[in-house]
Amino acid sequence: MTDDLRERFVSRRTQLKTLGGGLTVGLAGCLGGDAGDGGGGDGDDGSDGGSGGGGGEVDEPIEVLTWNLGFLEESINGWLSDYQEEFGYEGEWVDQPAEDFTTYFQTQVQSGEPPATLDSQGAVYVQWANDGVLEPLDDLVGDELMGRFSEATIERDKVDDTIYRLPFYFVSTGTVYRKQWFEDAGIADDLPTSTEEYFSAAETIANDTDAEWGMTLVRFDYALWPFFWSEGIDILNEDNTEAAFNTDRTVEILARFRELTDDGVIPELTWTARKQPQAQEFGTGNTGMYHMWLSSVRLVENSGDWVDGDTMGFMPAPGKMPAYNGHGWSITSDMNQATKEATRDMISVILNQKWQEDFLRNTTVLVGNNAAMENLAQSDDFREENPLLSGVYDTWFESADTAVSQPRINQTAEIWDTINSQFAAAAVGETDPEEAVTNAEEQVNSILQ
Amino acid sequence: MSISNLPEKLRDRSSFTLSRKGRRSLIAWAGLIPALVILVTYRLMPLFWNVMLSFENMRYTGETTWVGLENYQRLVEDPVFWDALFNTILFLGAVPIGVTIALGLALLLNKQFPGSNVFRSMFFLPYITMMVAIAVIWSYMFKTQGGVINFMLQEAGLIESNIGWLSNSWWARASVIIVHVWKTTGFYLIIILAGLQNISPSLYEVARIDGASKRQQFMYITLPLLKPTLGVCALVGLVTSFELFDLVQVLTGGGPARSTEILITWIYKQAFEFGNFGYSAALTIVLFVLMAGLSLLGAHLQGGDYV
Numbered sequence: 001m002t003d004d005l006r007e008r009f010v011s012r013r014t015q016l017k018t019l020g021g022g023l024t025v026g027l028a029g030c031l032g033g034d035a036g037d038g039g040g041g042d043g044d045d046g047s048d049g050g051s052g053g054g055g056g057e058v059d060e061p062i063e064v065l066t067w068n069l070g071f072l073e074e075s076i077n078g079w080l081s082d083y084q085e086e087f088g089y090e091g092e093w094v095d096q097p098a099e100d101f102t103t104y105f106q107t108q109v110q111s112g113e114p115p116a117t118l119d120s121q122g123a124v125y126v127q128w129a130n131d132g133v134l135e136p137l138d139d140l141v142g143d144e145l146m147g148r149f150s151e152a153t154i155e156r157d158k159v160d161d162t163i164y165r166l167p168f169y170f171v172s173t174g175t176v177y178r179k180q181w182f183e184d185a186g187i188a189d190d191l192p193t194s195t196e197e198y199f200s201a202a203e204t205i206a207n208d209t210d211a212e213w214g215m216t217l218v219r220f221d222y223a224l225w226p227f228f229w230s231e232g233i234d235i236l237n238e239d240n241t242e243a244a245f246n247t248d249r250t251v252e253i254l255a256r257f258r259e260l261t262d263d264g265v266i267p268e269l270t271w272t273a274r275k276q277p278q279a280q281e282f283g284t285g286n287t288g289m290y291h292m293w294l295s296s297v298r299l300v301e302n303s304g305d306w307v308d309g310d311t312m313g314f315m316p317a318p319g320k321m322p323a324y325n326g327h328g329w330s331i332t333s334d335m336n337q338a339t340k341e342a343t344r345d346m347i348s349v350i351l352n353q354k355w356q357e358d359f360l361r362n363t364t365v366l367v368g369n370n371a372a373m374e375n376l377a378q379s380d381d382f383r384e385e386n387p388l389l390s391g392v393y394d395t396w397f398e399s400a401d402t403a404v405s406q407p408r409i410n411q412t413a414e415i416w417d418t419i420n421s422q423f424a425a426a427a428v429g430e431t432d433p434e435e436a437v438t439n440a441e442e443q444v445n446s447i448l449q
Numbered sequence: 450m451s452i453s454n455l456p457e458k459l460r461d462r463s464s465f466t467l468s469r470k471g472r473r474s475l476i477a478w479a480g481l482i483p484a485l486v487i488l489v490t491y492r493l494m495p496l497f498w499n500v501m502l503s504f505e506n507m508r509y510t511g512e513t514t515w516v517g518l519e520n521y522q523r524l525v526e527d528p529v530f531w532d533a534l535f536n537t538i539l540f541l542g543a544v545p546i547g548v549t550i551a552l553g554l555a556l557l558l559n560k561q562f563p564g565s566n567v568f569r570s571m572f573f574l575p576y577i578t579m580m581v582a583i584a585v586i587w588s589y590m591f592k593t594q595g596g597v598i599n600f601m602l603q604e605a606g607l608i609e610s611n612i613g614w615l616s617n618s619w620w621a622r623a624s625v626i627i628v629h630v631w632k633t634t635g636f637y638l639i640i641i642l643a644g645l646q647n648i649s650p651s652l653y654e655v656a657r658i659d660g661a662s663k664r665q666q667f668m669y670i671t672l673p674l675l676k677p678t679l680g681v682c683a684l685v686g687l688v689t690s691f692e693l694f695d696l697v698q699v700l701t702g703g704g705p706a707r708s709t710e711i712l713i714t715w716i717y718k719q720a721f722e723f724g725n726f727g728y729s730a731a732l733t734i735v736l737f738v739l740m741a742g743l744s745l746l747g748a749h750l751q752g753g754d755y756v
Binding site: 102103106109110127128131132133264267268269271272273274277410411413414417421422424425428429430431443446 | 508509510511512526528588589592593594613615616617618701702703704705706707708718721722723724725
């Protein structure tokens with residue numbers, strides 16, 4: 001189709017949609033309904049087969065706010081042009097770096113000009129959902145779009161059983177290890193699976209091989225908790241109203257972390273740094289294993305000459321219960337129905353197999369679209385060219401059903417900040433493990449009040 | 450009284466005619482208005498808004514709910530607030546340390562010798578270097594195992610076992626102060642050098658003729674005449690010490706066990722990581738009062754030069 005033809009096609013299509021929208025508004029008016037509140041007339045109950053059928057005119061351009069995706073300009077322009085070609089509406093892309101994202105979005109919301117859709121990380125969207133900034137998607141999204149994702153993935157992003165965002169990409173924790181140290185320690189065929197096995201493998205490597213350290217790990221965004229989840233220790237009770245982690249086993253695990261740090265099995269920087277120093281320590285090749293967000297695989301690769309598909313292995317987090325942290329697309333609520341539907345269509349384009357595969361090829365994360373994930377993971381060419389990413393995918397598939405996400409409540413970040421601070425202090429010997437757990441419990445309960 | 454009843458002399462003046470004093474006032478106000486607009490828009494209004502917000506809870510939509518003194522009550526009960534307040538005040542200790550070192554260096558560098566300008570530039574360089582970069586480099590130097598500082602101290606025979614610079618509460622606090630002193634000393638140095646060069650050499654000549662020793666010259670000429678300069682250093686140092694946000698965030702993240710958390714980092718976390726805008730506003734008021742109080746105290750001790 002030439003540009004000229006496309007323009008004429010788009011123009012006619014837009015006109016038809018506007019006419020359709022007007023008719024629906026009129027009909028809704030005759031029936032006494034409120035076209036702006038769910039009068040979407042695109043066929044079935046929230047299908048995803050074309051927008052602009054009702055609820056006023058589409059307010060163009062559809063603004064797409066992304067979280068730290070400035071490096072993906074070419075692909076994102078592709079999203080917008082595909083969207084315009086398929087649905088006839090114009091999109092506009094704005095990116096914000098992670099540290100500015102929430103303030104930027106908040107400013108937009110408070111000035112009455114929120115973006116139509118935004119990509120948010122972790123549980124930050126929960127407060128927005130609870131404050132009514134985001135649109136519930138249950139009735140807006142149809143079977144085709146929902147069918148692209150696994151139920152577990154959708155479930156992890158729900159807030160009080162309501163869908164407020166669709167899975168875009170996610171990361172999970174897993175462990176990378178230097179095969180040489182495991183072979184030297186005689187445990188290459190007996191990889192650790194439980195928390196206690198992790199500890200004992202780390203001790204064996206530190207004591208019986210030339211490796212300096214047995215293990216290091218990252219803690220941010222609940223990444224420490226697989227060591228506790230795998231022992232049946234939850235952070236909060238079922239209804240998220242009280243801390244549930246103050247158990248004898250929690251104190252034991254924390255005491256073991258402290259012991260291993262004292263004994264030089266775990267480097268102290270594990271408890272004082274965020275991410276980079278741990279990756280670099282492991283990258284130098286003197287550490288047995290590294291429990292990390294698997295998306296850091298390139299950081300590890302760039303930190304050590306020895307790192308390749310043959311020398312570095314992957315294994316699931318303790319108990320195959322990795323921490324899960326997702327990104328997803330939400331729709332803001334302050335728009336008419338036609339614009340919401342048009343925005344849903346934009347999301348539908350972004351999350352189709354083509355663009356999700358493109359996203360996988362450009363990053364080290366995992367995506368929500370099952371077909372894209374499977375297609376790439378099963379591609380021999382891709383596996384051959386990307387042995388480390390293949391390791392990431394395989395590790396994820398091994399523990400996908402048992403991955404655990406952070407609590408979906410307003411206080412998620414504050415709770416982790418408290419626990420992390422107390423536990424890290426105990427691990428470096430600043431406080432007694434039992435006291436740290438009790439303090440953390442008291443503070444978390446105070447936050448939840 | 451109507452205009453027609455006014456004496457002729459006064460009546461001749463149109464309503465737009467101003468006296469000389471009036472004209473001067475008008476010109477002065479016209480000159481002041483841009484600054485006042487900026488002051489009111491970017492200082493006073495946000496401050497007023499912040500005071501209001503400290504008595505409210507705010508949602509992301511901007512909707513607020515009046516909660517009275519609840520945020521201040523929370524502040525009293527929040528153990529992290531007290532730690533942060535303590536650390537904020539403790540880190541002010543970097544100011545006298547930095548100013549004292551700078552004064553010593555300035556006295557040395559206040560003489561012309563080959564390479565004196567190079568030394569001045571070297572000392573000033575940390576001040577203009579980005580704090581985040583500085584904090585990252587120092588965090589590697591402070592590493593307990595394999596860090597260059599512990600290595601050097603051990604090689605020099607000053608310590609037997611590694612110091613947990615970033616893992617021990619007090620050493621972590623010391624680390625923050627060390628880096629802050631290192632960064633700001635160069636700035637104080639330049640200011641003090643300028644102050645020293647403003648002191649007339651004839652005063653020292655007279656003192657020497659009168660038989661004053663070097664120490665007496667320093668105590669009775671240099672130090673009193675440097676008082677305003679040292680006051681400026683103290684005020685600037687005070688403000689920068691309250692704003693150690695990037696250093697603390699990168700070097701220690703506020704840890705271990707909140708031992709290096711300061712008010713400004715706790716305010717940021719409460720507002721932008723936890724979404725507690727009202728509580729964050731209450732914390733900001735405390736910081737503001739503390740800063741204003743200490744600044745006024747400093748100015749008072751200086752003899753009211755800045756009030």
